[in-house]
Amino acid sequence: MKMKAAILYEYARPLVVEEVILDPPQRGEVMVRLVASGICHSDVNIIRGEATAKLPIVLGHEAAGIVEVTGSDVVGLKPGDRVSVSLIRSCGRCFYCVRGHPNDCEGSHPLSFQTRIHNQQGEPITQGINVAGFAEYIVVDQTQIVKMPDDMPLETAAVLGCGVITGMGAVLNTAQVEARSNVVVIGLGGVGINAIQGAVLAGARRVIAVDLLDNKLVFARTFGATHTVNARTENPVEIIKELTGGRGADYVFVTVGSERAVTQSFNMIRKRGTVVLIGLIGDEGTVPLPVSRVALNEFRVIGSFMGSTILSEEVPQLVELYQQGRIKLDELVTGRYPLEQINQAIEAMERGEAVRNVIMF
Numbered sequence: 001m002k003m004k005a006a007i008l009y010e011y012a013r014p015l016v017v018e019e020v021i022l023d024p025p026q027r028g029e030v031m032v033r034l035v036a037s038g039i040c041h042s043d044v045n046i047i048r049g050e051a052t053a054k055l056p057i058v059l060g061h062e063a064a065g066i067v068e069v070t071g072s073d074v075v076g077l078k079p080g081d082r083v084s085v086s087l088i089r090s091c092g093r094c095f096y097c098v099r100g101h102p103n104d105c106e107g108s109h110p111l112s113f114q115t116r117i118h119n120q121q122g123e124p125i126t127q128g129i130n131v132a133g134f135a136e137y138i139v140v141d142q143t144q145i146v147k148m149p150d151d152m153p154l155e156t157a158a159v160l161g162c163g164v165i166t167g168m169g170a171v172l173n174t175a176q177v178e179a180r181s182n183v184v185v186i187g188l189g190g191v192g193i194n195a196i197q198g199a200v201l202a203g204a205r206r207v208i209a210v211d212l213l214d215n216k217l218v219f220a221r222t223f224g225a226t227h228t229v230n231a232r233t234e235n236p237v238e239i240i241k242e243l244t245g246g247r248g249a250d251y252v253f254v255t256v257g258s259e260r261a262v263t264q265s266f267n268m269i270r271k272r273g274t275v276v277l278i279g280l281i282g283d284e285g286t287v288p289l290p291v292s293r294v295a296l297n298e299f300r301v302i303g304s305f306m307g308s309t310i311l312s313e314e315v316p317q318l319v320e321l322y323q324q325g326r327i328k329l330d331e332l333v334t335g336r337y338p339l340e341q342i343n344q345a346i347e348a349m350e351r352g353e354a355v356r357n358v359i360m361f
Helices: 041-047 154-174 191-200 214-222 234-245 259-265 291-296 311-323 339-350
Strands: 002-007 016-022 031-038 061-070 082-085 125-129 135-141 145-147 182-186 208-211 226-231 249-254 271-277 300-303 333-338 356-360
Touching: 016 135, 016 339, 031 154, 061 135, 061 154, 061 271, 082 154, 082 333, 145 311, 154 191, 154 249, 154 311, 154 333, 182 191, 182 234, 182 259, 182 271, 191 208, 191 214, 191 249, 208 214, 208 234, 226 234, 249 259, 259 271, 311 356, 333 339, 339 356
Parallel strands: 182 208, 182 249, 208 226, 249 271, 271 300, 333 356
Antiparallel strands: 002 016, 031 061, 031 135, 031 356, 061 082, 082 145
């Protein structure tokens, strides 16, 4: 079938919106007519050439819409279902899946080495980050999909697919933050704001938000941050030490792809404290590790990918928390754009004007 999609042909160039061909779903796959698709920094990292992928490519990896067609052997989904879509694809059988870590699945999927998208000449177009959500329709594996209640706004359901589960999951699943902890979150995009929400939900004593932009710091307060620090005009290490009796925070979550932020985080935590790295610094990003300090102070430095999330279990739980008014999701969507204005939406996000810009179809 024909559809419109935003395609990246060259790094650091605008996306091109044009008509392409989408093949029908195969065994275990589902075609979804998209209603909304969020723009994440991971997409922009590829667009700007800071991370590489096979071009041409359709990016976008958190989305929501209506099931259009199901392939054979699809269970629990039918045309007309309202769904949220994530990049997490799991086989259910590999080493990591059977140990409860489907976000780290190493199983083989046809969509891992095939694409259902082609141009008018039949040439393949890569489905970026497992979804290719900057398009009117997608074909994904059934394990990437979670059904939504009928009263769940689909633009809200879209942000569940990455930003929400990555930020909240890093706090609740990966780090398992204890009640009354002192928590620092560096970077207040979609992931950072949801890490703030996760810390509040975990019962943190202090939730300290760090960013370079005052508008984002104000926004973080509305999601539960108890303290804010502008790292452009203030010394975040000194302030965090003051707020924690000179000891340092129990947890520091680095949600931005910044080598400086990662390096600073080692000076923000207490003995036996934990640094959680979420933001990506490109393919070659590295930071010096203070090995002696890590050993002597028993620091923990851990990574978190997609919030260590089990989609089928945890997304419904987050929807329930949203329906109870215990977490905010609607407020995360700060801009709505048609597909034809996707480049403007990306530029606005890069200027720091949005937490999550969403493409509406």
